[in-house]
Amino acid sequence: MASTEPEDLEPPLKRMKTELQRDSDYWFKSGNVVMVASNTVAYRVHSELLGRKSKVFKDLLDHDAPQPKDQELMDGCPVVHVSDAADHFSTFLMLIYDGWRYRDEGGYIEWGVIKVMLLLGDKYDCPEFRTQAIKHLQLTFPADISDWDSRQPLIQVSPEHAISMANLTRSSDTSGMHAIALYLCCSLPIATLMAGVAGRAGDAESLCLEDLDRCLQGREDLPKVWLDLHAKLFASPLPFHAKSGCVSGCEEVIEVMQGFCKESARRDLGPNIAYDIINRARWRPVMMDAEKRGMCSRCMSFYEGRLLRMRQQFRDGLEKRFQYVRASSAYSDIIELV
Ligand SMILES: [Zn+2]
Numbered sequence: 001m002a003s004t005e006p007e008d009l010e011p012p013l014k015r016m017k018t019e020l021q022r023d024s025d026y027w028f029k030s031g032n033v034v035m036v037a038s039n040t041v042a043y044r045v046h047s048e049l050l051g052r053k054s055k056v057f058k059d060l061l062d063h064d065a066p067q068p069k070d071q072e073l074m075d076g077c078p079v080v081h082v083s084d085a086a087d088h089f090s091t092f093l094m095l096i097y098d099g100w101r102y103r104d105e106g107g108y109i110e111w112g113v114i115k116v117m118l119l120l121g122d123k124y125d126c127p128e129f130r131t132q133a134i135k136h137l138q139l140t141f142p143a144d145i146s147d148w149d150s151r152q153p154l155i156q157v158s159p160e161h162a163i164s165m166a167n168l169t170r171s172s173d174t175s176g177m178h179a180i181a182l183y184l185c186c187s188l189p190i191a192t193l194m195a196g197v198a199g200r201a202g203d204a205e206s207l208c209l210e211d212l213d214r215c216l217q218g219r220e221d222l223p224k225v226w227l228d229l230h231a232k233l234f235a236s237p238l239p240f241h242a243k244s245g246c247v248s249g250c251e252e253v254i255e256v257m258q259g260f261c262k263e264s265a266r267r268d269l270g271p272n273i274a275y276d277i278i279n280r281a282r283w284r285p286v287m288m289d290a291e292k293r294g295m296c297s298r299c300m301s302f303y304e305g306r307l308l309r310m311r312q313q314f315r316d317g318l319e320k321r322f323q324y325v326r327a328s329s330a331y332s333d334i335i336e337l338v
Contacts, residue, residue: 020074023086026093033061034074036081037089044077045093053096055125084120085203091116095129109136109154111161118168134174137165141180145312149280159187159274160197164205179318182211186218187274214322221321222275229277229310230265233286234258239302250299253290261286277314283307 020042031044051058060080072079082089091113114133121129140155142148157165162184169178185193185207193215196206207215234257239250264286276282287307291300 023090026090026097032077034077034079035089035093036079037084037086039081041086041089042074042079043089043093044075045097049096053126053128057124084123087112088116088120088203092120092124107152107154108156111155111157111164114155115164115168122171130173134177137169137177137180138175141177143176143315145278145308145315148278148315157184159184160192162188163193163197163207166207166211167205170208170211176319179322182214182218182322183278183318185211185215186222187276188215189272190216190219218322222277223269223273225277225314226268226275227262227265229314230261230286232310233303233307234261234290239299246296246299250295253293253295254299256293257286257290257295260289264289278311280311283311 020036021040023041023043026043026045028044028046031046033045033047033050035043035045035050037043047057047061051061067078084092095113095117114136117129117133120126121133136154140151140153140157142151162181166178166181166185168174169181193207193212196204198204206212234254238254287300287304290303295303
């Protein structure tokens with residue numbers, strides 16, 4: 001057993017003697033090491049299995065190293081204390097022992113599981129967990145808007161989880177997911193953005209000042225983008241066949257839609273509105289209105305295509321948008337008419 005512990009493991013002197021609760025799921029008679037999380041829950045597990053997934057535990061639980069004389073023992077097994085919340089460490093062990101269980105019956109993965117994959121995956125150097133978590137995030141928030149529209153979200157990410165997602169995706173290996181997290185944060189009420197949220201394991205999360213600033217700026221900019229895109233959706237140039245005289249009289253409908261679309265966007269403005277520009281459902285009312293007014297299917301396809309390209313351009317620009325500093329507004333690189 002290694003005689004030293006990494007800095008982020010709990011130092012023995014700070015521990016208080018309390019009654020340890022043996023975890024019912026991860027207490028194996030054949031286990032050769034007892035892990036104790038937050039000085040409350042004990043897990044009797046297999047050091048080689050932990051070492052197989054985690055480089056930190058591989059080094060820490062090395063059997064060939066001599067055991068110190070004052071080694072704390074439980075049921076004859078050496079004890080290793082970790083500072084993680086028991087809820088997090090249980091999930092970590094669930095990933096190691098029962099990887100297949102991390103999806104619930106609906107096929108979804110709870111945010112708490114992705115959080116542990118990123119958080120403890122980083123702390124205990126488990127590259128497999130981080131890679132899997134990022135892959136799941138990319139499938140849930142794809143780069144291509146057509147994929148976004150047809151996606152079956154794998155992860156249940158509520159708006160409140162966006163703060164946790166922002167905090168866990170700040171490193172460079174998360175492939176643009178930080179910008180997505182900040183975009184989702186912009187849908188939160190300002191009070192929530194400022195105060196943060198309570199986590200599942202009682203671990204409150206709030207944005208760092210830099211991200212809070214980006215989100216507050218984003219909340220100022222997104223309504224402007226919202227108005228801009230609504231003004232552009234039915235603006236000139238007209239579809240070629242509408243210009244040359246649609247049998248359905250689309251030119252007139254398009255003219256009405258230009259005014260209606262702008263008006264509809266203005267009506268939507270408000271302090272706690274989610275300007276979820278990427279979400280196709282948010283555009284359904286104006287597209288349904290055009291159809292109701294008698295726009296022909298060819299013209300509808302033309303505007304559906306334009307809307308898709310606008311949303312794609314917005315999605316493509318998210319990283320640039322959320323890297324700005326307050327002095328220069330991201331509104332300057334607004335979507336071009338296509
Ligand atoms: Zn038409």
